[in-house]
Amino acid sequence: MIDLKRILENPEGVKEALAKKLWDFDPKPIQALAEERLVVLKKTEANKAEQNQLSKSVPEVKKNGGDVQAIFARVKALAAENKEGEERLKKIEEELKALLEVLPNIPDDDLVAGGKENNHPIYKFGDPNSMKFTPKNHVDLCESCGLIDYKRAAKISGNGTWIYTNLGARLEWALLNYFIETHLADGYEMILPPHILNYNSGYTAGQFPKFEEDVFWLEGTEPRKFILPTAETALVNLHRDEILSESDLPRKYFAYTPCYRKEAGSYRTEERGMIRGYQFNKVEMVQYTTEEGSDAAFEEMVKKAQKLVEGLGLTYQLDKLAAGDCSHSMARTYDIEVWIPSMGIYKEVSSVSNARDYQARRGMIRYRGEDGKMHFCHTLNGSGLATSRIFPALVEQCQQEDGSIVIPEVLRKYMGGMEVIKPIKK
Numbered sequence: 001m002i003d004l005k006r007i008l009e010n011p012e013g014v015k016e017a018l019a020k021k022l023w024d025f026d027p028k029p030i031q032a033l034a035e036e037r038l039v040v041l042k043k044t045e046a047n048k049a050e051q052n053q054l055s056k057s058v059p060e061v062k063k064n065g066g067d068v069q070a071i072f073a074r075v076k077a078l079a080a081e082n083k084e085g086e087e088r089l090k091k092i093e094e095e096l097k098a099l100l101e102v103l104p105n106i107p108d109d110d111l112v113a114g115g116k117e118n119n120h121p122i123y124k125f126g127d128p129n130s131m132k133f134t135p136k137n138h139v140d141l142c143e144s145c146g147l148i149d150y151k152r153a154a155k156i157s158g159n160g161t162w163i164y165t166n167l168g169a170r171l172e173w174a175l176l177n178y179f180i181e182t183h184l185a186d187g188y189e190m191i192l193p194p195h196i197l198n199y200n201s202g203y204t205a206g207q208f209p210k211f212e213e214d215v216f217w218l219e220g221t222e223p224r225k226f227i228l229p230t231a232e233t234a235l236v237n238l239h240r241d242e243i244l245s246e247s248d249l250p251r252k253y254f255a256y257t258p259c260y261r262k263e264a265g266s267y268r269t270e271e272r273g274m275i276r277g278y279q280f281n282k283v284e285m286v287q288y289t290t291e292e293g294s295d296a297a298f299e300e301m302v303k304k305a306q307k308l309v310e311g312l313g314l315t316y317q318l319d320k321l322a323a324g325d326c327s328h329s330m331a332r333t334y335d336i337e338v339w340i341p342s343m344g345i346y347k348e349v350s351s352v353s354n355a356r357d358y359q360a361r362r363g364m365i366r367y368r369g370e371d372g373k374m375h376f377c378h379t380l381n382g383s384g385l386a387t388s389r390i391f392p393a394l395v396e397q398c399q400q401e402d403g404s405i406v407i408p409e410v411l412r413k414y415m416g417g418m419e420v421i422k423p424i425k426k
Contacts, residue, residue, distance in 0.1 A: 001206075001361040002103050004096065008034055017106045020113035020323035030099050037092045044085035047078045054078075101203075102210055105358040107323035108332045118322035119335070125306075126315025128339045133401045137342035138392035142168060144403055144423045147395070160278045167421050171407070172281065174414035175387050175394075176256055179283040182308060183254040183384060188285060191255040193234035196225050201237045204363030206329025206355070216260050231255040231284035232381040236355075239288060240363040244377065246370050250297055251288040254384060256281070280388035287380045290367065291357070294378040298354045301382040302334050305350040308385055312408045314397055315339040317346055331356045336385075338393035349389040352382035 007014050011027035018025040054071050061068050112118050142148035147168025153161040164172045184190060196218065202208040207215070207229070215226040228234055235253050244251070259282050285304065289297045302318070309316050319335040326333040330353040337346035357376040360366070365377045398406045405421040412419060 001100050001358060002106060003357070003361065004030070004034065004100060006106075007031075007100075014106065018104065020107050020111065021104050021326070022113075022115060022324040023104055025103065030096065033092050033096050033099070037089060037096070040085050040088050040092070044082050044089070047082050047085070051075055051078045051082075101362070104328045105206070105326075105331050105355060107326060108354075111321070111323040111326070111332060113324065114322045115324040116322065119319050119325055121317040122320050122334075123306075123318040125310060125317070126313075126339070128315050128341070130315070131341060135341035135396055135399060136403065138340075138395045141395050141399055141403065141405065142392075145405060145421050146424045147171065147421070157278075162277065167415075167418075170415055171394075171411070171421070172387055172391060174407075174411040175385075175390060176281060176283060177414045178311070178410055179308060179384055180254075180256060182304075182311075183283065183285065186252075186304065188252045188254045191231075191235060191238070191253050193228075193231060193255055193257065195228050195257060195260075197228050197233060197237075199224055199226075200240070200363075201233055202226060204237050204240050204359055204365075205233045206359055206362060207233065210328060214262055216262060227260040228257060229261050230259050230282065231257040232286055235284060235286035236359050236379050236381065237363060239365050239377070242365060243374070244288070244365075244367040246290060246367050249288060249290050249367060249377070250293055252285070253287075254283060254285045256283050258282075259386075277388055280386060282386040282388075283384050285382045285384045288365065288377045289380065290369075291375065291378055294354060294356065294380070297378075297380050298332070298352065301380060301384075302352045305336050305352055305382055305384055309336055309338065309349065309390075311410045312390070312394060314390075314393055316349075319346075319348075327351075327353065329353075329355050329358055331358065338389060339397065340393055341396045347389050347393070349393065350383035350385050353380065355379045355381070 002014065007027055007030055011031060015025045015027055054075050058068050058071055061071065112120075139148075139150070143150070145168075146166055147164070149163040149165050153163045180190065199208060202212070202215065215229050218225045218227065234257075235255055238253065239251070258279050260279055262278070285301055287297045287301065306316075306318065316336055316338045319337055321333040321335060333351050333353040335348045336350040336352075337348050339345075340347050356378050359379045360376040365379070366374050367377055369375050394408065395405055398408065400406060400420075403423045407415055407419055407421060
């Protein structure tokens with residue numbers, strides 16, 4: 001959530017910043033409510049002060065034989081006014097919250113305006129044109145090598161799903177082991193969170209109320225619950241409503257979970273197979289930092305995600321996203337996009353983002369600084385990594401002309417020393 005003080009002190013600046021995210025922001029309703037709140041608050045405080053003075057004067061008036069009934073009548077009238085004022089203040093707070101909670105995060109100053117058409121690569125690794133033969137697509141490769149069963153997945157679940165089988169299941173698990181082992185070696189704490197979360201978790205993450213319809217809700221639960229779309233939603237709520245100490249930061253966590261999303265892609269050729277699905281596996285990183293440590297944490301997480309992809313030997317590019325392509329809650333995002341040879345395009349496998357204090361304000365996640373003052377934490381998240389895009393990229397980039405697939409060296413210890421997956425003989 002954007003700091004109300006920032007809007008009131010620089011409404012035009014906030015309006016210009018949100019315009020970079022393609023958001024048409026009018027600060028006037030917020031300004032009007034804030035001004036009314038101040039007027040009502042001053043009036044209520046003045047009434048309370050008068051009430052106190054009148055109440056204190058009663059003994060003296062009685063002592064002097066004066067009429068206290070007029071004082072009591074005035075005190076009663078002031079109390080009624082105060083009750084109305086407090087009710088109005090509560091209503092103003094609710095109206096302000098409703099206006100603030102739907103606003104996206106303010107993008108960092110260095111981001112260019114506009115949508116994904118203005119994203120630009122800032123680093124490239126590998127040669128996308130290194131293959132000397134026409135590559136097969138991952139759907140055909142996975143079927144010929146017995147890695148994925150799409151037909152039975154459609155039968156028992158529906159479109160947008162798949163079943164890992166035999167060596168495919170082992171290769172998926174090898175990827176997850178590789179990611180987990182790397183994060184543990186880098187000092188991250190492993191978390192296995194619940195997959196069913198409450199509304200406040202989605203609210204703190206910035207996904208609600210705007211994106212309530214993008215998740216799977218569980219009917220019949222009270223209070224209402226949903227299935228997590230990403231482990232970030234759980235991890236960024238670990239310290240909700242808590243006060244940390246500056247010496248405890250940064251806090252570095254990662255979690256493995258399946259992720260569940262309503263949007264499972266289309267039936268276009270480009271979305272075939274595992275490129276988009278209702279359910280996919282992901283290892284997610286989250287950090288809680290001070291404001292001063294936020295930028296360094298972002299750079300560290302980007303490098304970690306790059307290191308994972310480079311360890312697999314995959315061709316990729318690092319994209320700096322334009323303001324309008326950063327997600328609702330994020331101030332900046334870099335995407336790692338792997339090359340999919342059969343499609344001739346790059347596809348995102350990791351997004352590393354900095355929410356600054358946006359999520360922390362929504363979840364009241366604070367820390368006490370060495371100066372004794374309270375500050376909001378900064379929260380960051382990054383995929384490390386999502387296997388539903390890595391798996392097809394790996395299968396396609398590591399294929400050989402005979403249809404076999406070379407297993408990246410870093411995964412072989414998890415595959416019993418196996419080096420190559422060969423097509424199944426019919």
